[in-house]
């Protein structure tokens with residue numbers, strides 16, 4: 540039996556397709572959705588635990604990849620270099636899980652707090668940060 544936590548990034552045109560249903564029906568996989576951010580006409584992001592026999596798991600992943608879905612393990616870690624961050628706020632609206640919070644009470648200026656417990660390592664903030672303060676670790 541294989542069981543893994545993975546992050547799926549869906550291309551725009553797949554947002555309303557029954558992809559997960561097919562994983563269950565055609566590949567006999569069990570799933571547990573941990574987080575989903577899918578909006579009509581936009582890219583989607585799904586964090587899930589996928590479980591099944593090794594062959595079914597492998598074939599299910601191949602099926603997802605054949606649809607153009609990017610898959611990455613959830614074992615990556617994203618951190619912020621506090622010395623580089625200028626609290627510019629460019630990352631705040633990019634993060635699908637709201638891991639950046641504007642601390643309106645901080646002084647002298649509003650600071651951007653990074654809550655790493657909310658981070659699902661989708662990597663969207665990494666190119667968005669003009670100071671390269673967000674770092675990906677394997």
Ligand code: SF4
Pocket residue numbers: 619623624625626627628629630631651667668669670671672673
């Ligand atoms: S985009 Fe980069 S520099 Fe700006 S607040 Fe976010 S982490 Fe800090």
Ligand code: SF4
Pocket residue numbers: 617633634635636637638639657658659660661662663664665673
């Ligand atoms: S990698 Fe960046 S954008 Fe993605 S969930 Fe983590 S903090 Fe948010």
